[in-house]
Structures are given as structure tokens and as C-alpha cells.
Amino acid sequence: MSSVTTTPAGKGLEGIVATTSSICYIDGERGVLAYRGIDIHELANRSTFEEVCHLLWFGRLPNQQELNHLQSRLAQERQLNPAILDLLRAAPRHALPMDVLRTAVSALSFYDADATKNDHDANIRKSIRITSQIAMIVAAYDRIRKNKRVVDPDRSLSHAANFLLLLNGEKPSETAEHALDIALILHADHELNASTFAARVTAATLSDMHSAITSAIGALKGPLHGGANEAVFRILQTIDSKKVDPVDYVRAMLADKKKVPGFGHRVYHTEDPRATHLRDMSRDLGNASGQPQWYQMSEKIEKFVKAEKKLNANVDFYSASTYHVLGIDEDLFTPVFAVSRISGWAAHVIEQLDDNRLIRPRADYIGPEYPNRYVPIDRR
Numbered sequence: 001m002s003s004v005t006t007t008p009a010g011k012g013l014e015g016i017v018a019t020t021s022s023i024c025y026i027d028g029e030r031g032v033l034a035y036r037g038i039d040i041h042e043l044a045n046r047s048t049f050e051e052v053c054h055l056l057w058f059g060r061l062p063n064q065q066e067l068n069h070l071q072s073r074l075a076q077e078r079q080l081n082p083a084i085l086d087l088l089r090a091a092p093r094h095a096l097p098m099d100v101l102r103t104a105v106s107a108l109s110f111y112d113a114d115a116t117k118n119d120h121d122a123n124i125r126k127s128i129r130i131t132s133q134i135a136m137i138v139a140a141y142d143r144i145r146k147n148k149r150v151v152d153p154d155r156s157l158s159h160a161a162n163f164l165l166l167l168n169g170e171k172p173s174e175t176a177e178h179a180l181d182i183a184l185i186l187h188a189d190h191e192l193n194a195s196t197f198a199a200r201v202t203a204a205t206l207s208d209m210h211s212a213i214t215s216a217i218g219a220l221k222g223p224l225h226g227g228a229n230e231a232v233f234r235i236l237q238t239i240d241s242k243k244v245d246p247v248d249y250v251r252a253m254l255a256d257k258k259k260v261p262g263f264g265h266r267v268y269h270t271e272d273p274r275a276t277h278l279r280d281m282s283r284d285l286g287n288a289s290g291q292p293q294w295y296q297m298s299e300k301i302e303k304f305v306k307a308e309k310k311l312n313a314n315v316d317f318y319s320a321s322t323y324h325v326l327g328i329d330e331d332l333f334t335p336v337f338a339v340s341r342i343s344g345w346a347a348h349v350i351e352q353l354d355d356n357r358l359i360r361p362r363a364d365y366i367g368p369e370y371p372n373r374y375v376p377i378d379r380r
């Protein structure tokens, strides 16, 4: 019996259900996103990133004691082997933070006692450890490339507050901490997006968590995925510096058949529920910080693209202006996505390895007909 199905998948595997999973529920028609069945709006309004990590990794919300325990384990893991800091220092100053993150996460395995263990408990330990380490790497490299002192972590702070401390060298305001915490919750998981799929494919070969997360970071980097938030801000910056009308600028992009970053989605055919929160945050933080222009430009672009192309803003559109007013450089936007999405990647690697089978689809062959003759080189 042939192992090839008769119905090839559509380009880009659109609409293909590639696995079962109990982590993330999406209804693209109704604009619903839920982690373990809990609606993202409720989590954004009431939860914390640490609580969401528990939900993703352990399958349910923690009680107070369990939350305290996870918080303290994440805090204890706020340490990097000196060799990792040396690696960050050795990177050329022009190296992009996302590339440095990819390489450093791969190197973390050298110093991880659980590196080669693929059992459930080891994967939980690695999820906690890598989540703390990714935040540290992103912040430390940013300071190193700016010739600033690497800041010591504060184990009493939340994940969001500690990250901002490591990045900026000072404790964040409550507003900034809360805004980043919500952004981390919103980005934590999104079912079989490209980077998570890459992580699961790698894990399914019985490779290991570090390899899976390294694969995921490589996939997240692309402008069709996590790299879109950075591309959005570069457009806003150009519009601002050239003093052009945002609608004219984007109209010209569309006339050139260019895609407008931050719009469209493979799964959502209505508003991306994450964009709803990020839009509000972009507006409120922009007004509070005296930089309302980024939100104002974004709003004009959103209205135009929606009217012209019937495309909705996705998670990346308003995260760009939100991160900018939080004082985060644009080439850190995608690494900050990874600071959050590590929680979802890790949950998927755990789920994959708890009930594993190699992921190995087939290709619909469209090359020269078989058998094609081998022509010796002197007769070609």
C-alpha cells in the first residue's frame, strides 16, 4: 500500500491539520484565541506571564503555592554561564540581536545538565531555564553592543520587570511592567505557527529542546512571521522622518505590489484578538509618554488598509508602536517576541515528546518524469 495520500496539501500547508494538541485553541472566523481553553482577553485582563507559563507547561492555572514555586524557579534560573556572556561579547557589533539570540540559545545546551535528556521532567526544567535565559540574553546583548554594563538580575521582580531592568538598567514603572507583561501574555502561544511547527518537527526527531528552540528562533526571524513587527516600525519611522502622509505611503506600497507588514493572517479572517489589546496599549502608552504620533499614524494606516484591501491588523502591527514607546529598539522587537513565545514553543516540545512520532510528510513530485535517463557528461 502506498504511503502517499491522493490529496496533496495546498501551498504553504494552508488549512492542513498536522497534529492534535491541547495547548492552543484558535477560531479564525470568530477571532478567538485561547490557551488551554481560556480566552486570551481574560488572560490579558487578569493573568500574568508567569501564570500563563504554568498554564501552558502544566496544562492548568496554578494555585497560589504553585505560582509562587514557578516564580521562584524562574527567578533562580536568572543566570547565564560566563561563557555565554563571552559569546555575546565576541559577536561582531553589527550582529543582529535575533541572530545572536539564535546562536546563544544553541550554545546554552553546552552548559545545561539536562541538555540531552528528553524525559518530561527534564523538559519542564529546560522550559523554565531557557525562558529565564532568553530574556537575559536579549537584554545582555543589547547592553554589550551599546558598550553598557551588563545588569545583574533582580530575583524579586516579575519576569517582565526583570527583563526591563536588565535592558534599561533601572526598575521599570508599574505601567511599563504591566504593559510588557500583557504583551508577553498575548505573544505566548499561537498553535502551529511556523516557528512552533519548526520546533515540533525538530523535537520529533528525538533531537532535544535546545535544538528545537534554535529551529524556532530561526523561523520566527522571517518578515512573514515574527520579523514583521520590526518592519512595521521601519515604515512608521520613514513616514515620520520624511513627513509624508501615512496613507499616501502605504497606497504607494500597495501600488508597487508590496505587502504591508502587520496586516493579514493565514488563520484569522476577522480581527486578530491580540491586536485589540495592542491597539489600546499603543494608544494609551503613546499618549502617556508624549509620543502619540506612532499610534496616530498606525491608526490611519489600519483604516486605509482595511478599507482598501479588507485586511485586518495582526499582532505585529500595534506591537511595533507599543514596544517603541516602551523604549525598546526596533531590532529587539522580534527577540522580545521570542522572550514570550519560548513559553509556547516549550509547551509544544513537551507535548510532542510526551507522545512522539516522527513528523515526515511527503512531497507531490512535479519534476521530470521517472525514469529519466542519466546522460554521461561528455554527451550533454
Ligand SMILES: CC(C)(COP(=O)(O)OP(=O)(O)OC[C@H]1O[C@@H](n2cnc3c(N)ncnc32)[C@H](O)[C@@H]1OP(=O)(O)O)[C@@H](O)C(=O)NCCC(=O)NCCS
Binding pocket: 012, 223, 224, 225, 226, 228, 258, 259, 260, 261, 262, 263, 264, 265, 266, 267, 309, 311, 314, 315, 316
Ligand atoms: C501573514 C501572511 C504571511 C499570511 O500569508 P498567506 O496566508 O500566505 O496569504 P497570502 O500571502 O497568500 O495573501 C493572500 C492575498 O492577500 C494579500 N495580502 C496578504 N497580506 C497582505 C499584506 N500584508 N499587504 C498587502 N497584501 C496582502 C496577498 O497579496 C494576496 O493577494 P492576491 O491573492 O491578490 O495575490 C501575509 O498576510 C503577510 O505576508 N503579511 C505581512 C507580514 C506579516 O504581518 N506577518 C506577520 C503575521 S502574524
